[in-house]
Amino acid sequence: MKVLAGLTVVPLGVGVSLSAYVAECERILAEAGLHPRLHANGTNVEGEWGAVFAALERCHERLHEMGAPRVTTTLQVGTRTDRDQSLDDKVRSVESKLGRGAP
């Protein structure tokens, strides 16, 4: 089953500068072929259900290896059966309603 997901991974117990951890997770998601799109509060991915959650598990494992005793992820995951939709489709759909065309 295809999934569009938004992830925010937060390591706890490693201070307040989290960007090195977020970057490591971004690399893992990219290597898994999930095409992560970073934004200011997380990253969006698309892929098969199993691939997405296996990659996220590797993110947790890796952040623990990097020294985080606790890792908490907030995520939104969407599936639909009415039509095939990509992350880019979702953005374009709203942009068109806002009267913003493709560049």
Place this chain on the structure above:
Amino acid sequence: MKVLAGLTVVPLGVGVSLSAYVAECERILAEAGLHPRLHANGTNVEGEWGAVFAALERCHERLHEMGAPRVTTTLQVGTRTDRDQSLDDKVRSVESKLGRGAP
């Protein structure tokens, strides 16, 4: 890897009464041995990473079968390596700080 998670499953395209869908998902999570604890905005589960996300995938599949063309889940998932902690431990830990003892 053991996981504590909080899930809010929302079927879209089936109107505003969602309790039958939420109940079906609750059954699936219970059958998977995840001991779901229902609350007003979702349900909490504990179990192994793979078991939790396989059960959630079945929830999405089942809600699609029940007629929902679109299903979106918001979830928080936490792992920790410093100690073993259950859902009940988390509640007790805060309750004790509030000066509320066990019944």
Place this chain on the structure above:
Amino acid sequence: MKVLAGLTVVPLGVGVSLSAYVAECERILAEAGLHPRLHANGTNVEGEWGAVFAALERCHERLHEMGAPRVTTTLQVGTRTDRDQSLDDKVRSVESKLGRGAP
């Protein structure tokens, strides 16, 4: 406008034991008359829009005073115009579908 909300408040930069911070926030929400119901991954509240978000702002301020340089809250907030619904109604609605009666 009446709101049902679920909050998970996470202070960053204060280590991995967060229960004292969560308890302080629970007190603030209770004092604001929002009837917080604690669960393993957060707390649920009900009240007017302005009251809920003013209380949450006080939680952030208080956690900063307690020493957290960074506070991040994940929340779900719902409003509806079709009927009046309480937190307890939401739980009862699912429980009844599960064939669990009131005690």
Place this chain on the structure above:
Amino acid sequence: MKVLAGLTVVPLGVGVSLSAYVAECERILAEAGLHPRLHANGTNVEGEWGAVFAALERCHERLHEMGAPRVTTTLQVGTRTDRDQSLDDKVRSVESKLGRGAP
């Protein structure tokens, strides 16, 4: 208190095509001076606490006016006292760890 927030607004009871509702909310957030940055699973904003949550309340009110009997928003809101940080700073911080420079 300055806030960085990520919002996902979901109207229920209006079918599965939500982009017109999301676009309307995007307009309200922009008019409130919150500089929304749309992405595939929501939008990010920055501004003062009161301004952010007043604008989000207007989003809920407007979506109800447009016919949605139920509106649910998932949001992440972060505050910090250790330094001033913008949405763009957060992205740049991770990008630099990934070895991606400014264009």
